[in-house]
Amino acid sequence: MEIAYIPSPSRGVYELFGVIPLRGYAFCIIIGVFVAVWLGNRRWIARGGRPGTVADIAVWAVPFGLVGGRLYHVITDYQLYFSEGQDWVDAFKIWEGGLGIWGAIAFGAVGAWIGCRSRGVPLPAWADALAPGIALAQAIGRWGNWFNQELYGRETDLPWALHITSSTDGRVPGYYHPTFLYESLWCIGVAVLVIWADRRFKLGHGRAFALYVAAYCAGRFWIEAMRVDEAHHFLGMRLNEWTSIVVFLLAVLYIVLSARRRPGREEVVEPGASDGDTDDDGAAVKLDKKSEEKDSEGKKSDAGKPEDEKSEAEKETLEKETAEADSGSSESETADSSSSAEAKDEEAGSAKKA
Numbered sequence: 001m002e003i004a005y006i007p008s009p010s011r012g013v014y015e016l017f018g019v020i021p022l023r024g025y026a027f028c029i030i031i032g033v034f035v036a037v038w039l040g041n042r043r044w045i046a047r048g049g050r051p052g053t054v055a056d057i058a059v060w061a062v063p064f065g066l067v068g069g070r071l072y073h074v075i076t077d078y079q080l081y082f083s084e085g086q087d088w089v090d091a092f093k094i095w096e097g098g099l100g101i102w103g104a105i106a107f108g109a110v111g112a113w114i115g116c117r118s119r120g121v122p123l124p125a126w127a128d129a130l131a132p133g134i135a136l137a138q139a140i141g142r143w144g145n146w147f148n149q150e151l152y153g154r155e156t157d158l159p160w161a162l163h164i165t166s167s168t169d170g171r172v173p174g175y176y177h178p179t180f181l182y183e184s185l186w187c188i189g190v191a192v193l194v195i196w197a198d199r200r201f202k203l204g205h206g207r208a209f210a211l212y213v214a215a216y217c218a219g220r221f222w223i224e225a226m227r228v229d230e231a232h233h234f235l236g237m238r239l240n241e242w243t244s245i246v247v248f249l250l251a252v253l254y255i256v257l258s259a260r261r262r263p264g265r266e267e268v269v270e271p272g273a274s275d276g277d278t279d280d281d282g283a284a285v286k287l288d289k290k291s292e293e294k295d296s297e298g299k300k301s302d303a304g305k306p307e308d309e310k311s312e313a314e315k316e317t318l319e320k321e322t323a324e325a326d327s328g329s330s331e332s333e334t335a336d337s338s339s340s341a342e343a344k345d346e347e348a349g350s351a352k353k354a
Contacts, residue, residue, distance in 0.1 A: 004159040006178055008166070012147040024147025025097050032137030033062055039133035047129055049121070049270040057115030057126060061108045068107020072100030076232065076239055097148045101138065101220075102243055105213075124206030125269040128198070131212040132191040138216070139187035145180040153177025153226035170230075179223050186219035204265030205258050210251045217248035 014022045040054040074081060074091045077098070081091040109123075116123045145151040149166045153176055162178035164171055193215055198208045221244040225237075232239045 005161045005163045005175055006181070007163050008149045009147050010165070012149075025144035026094075028141050028144035028147070029099075032140035033058070035140060036130060036133035036137040039136065040130035043129040043132070044126070044269070047125065047266075047269045048273055049125075049129070050273045053119055053121060053270060054126070054129065056119060057112055057121070058130075060111040060115035062111070064111025065104040065108030066094065066099070068110075069099035069101065069104030070094050071107070072103025073098040076100060077230070079230075097145065097150055099141075101216075102240075102247065105134075120271050122266065122269065124209070125204070125266050127206055127209035128203060129208075129269075131209040132194040132198075135187045135191035135194065135212055135216065139184045139191070142180045142184040142187070146178075151180055151227060151229055153179040153182075153223075154228055176228070177226050179226050182226075183219065183223050186223065187216065190215040190219070202265045205262045207255050207258055210254045210258070214248050214251035214255070217244040217251065220244045221248070 012024045016022050037055050037058050044054045045051055081088050113123050116126055149164055152162050156177050161175035163175055165173050194208055194212050221241055224240045
């Protein structure tokens with residue numbers, strides 16, 4: 001008796017206005033990229049970087065990552081495209097699914113390195129800022145597998161079983177473990193772990209990114225073991241299980257060695273970022289430091305103005321006093337001359353009388 005299950009979409013492509021195809025797989029990938037860049041930008045600014053730097057570097061990283069992810073998938077599952085009865089052109093149909101996270105991270109790192117070089121930014125610091133965003137992008141991107149009815153696990157009667165209805169490409173309709181959902185939830189947990197650890201331990205020099213890689217690999221190992229899709233096996237395990245083990249060990253080794261050689265966090269993640277900041281609209285504005293300098297200059301000029309006005313007033317007062325003094329002296333001189341003239345007249349009159 002069917003109690004509950006997760007239904008699968010009846011189709012993975014929807015027509016917009018009957019003309020433009022909207023593919024669920026591609027839509028999930030695009031949303032994941034936007035979320036990763038948005039969160040990475042916030043974390044980068046909090047670390048002291050410039051707004052927009054994460055997006056500028058992502059312009060390099062994302063295309064490289066898509067190419068690398070597709071290459072890894074095609075190489076490791078070459079029988080799906082190059083064996084007898086298969087069409088090799090399908091290897092280019094990325095919208096039908098098939099991206100290997102290991103190739104996406106490796107090639108994406110190459111593109112990010114190019115972008116970081118052009119901006120003078122250290123790649124490890126940029127990767128640390130973007131790490132939890134990448135995990136969230138994977139969590140969203142995994143729902144693209146739900147649209148394509150792929151990458152499910154063994155049969156199960158659990159109430160959250162995934163109901164597969166398609167019978168194409170060797171699928172057998174039935175109820176299976178929703179491994180896409182398990183990995184999506186695991187990636188959300190990885191993002192939360194990285195954010196918490198970064199705040200708690202001030203991770204730097206690529207260690208936050210390495211923590212993301214190690215945590216993801218731990219989950220990918222047991223989820224991969226549940227999958228029933230076709231894959232290459234070595235010593236009884238799937239290829240991606242071995243890859244998870246190797247990459248996990250390398251990530252842990254990097255964390256240990258990096259913590260010893262370069263403890264702490266980078267003080268400067270982007271040269272010159274301290275000279276400017278942005279407002280809510282992304283426009284450049286002056287930082288507090290420059291504002292303070294301007295304020296101090298303004299205060300100095302404001303403080304100088306009263307002194308100038310005072311000196312001008314003093315000059316005017318002195319000129320006024322000097323003018324008054326000159327006027328007083330001239331008046332006294334006139335009085336003296338008139339008094340002396342009167343005295344002379346009196347003497348002349350006395351002489352006539354005599």
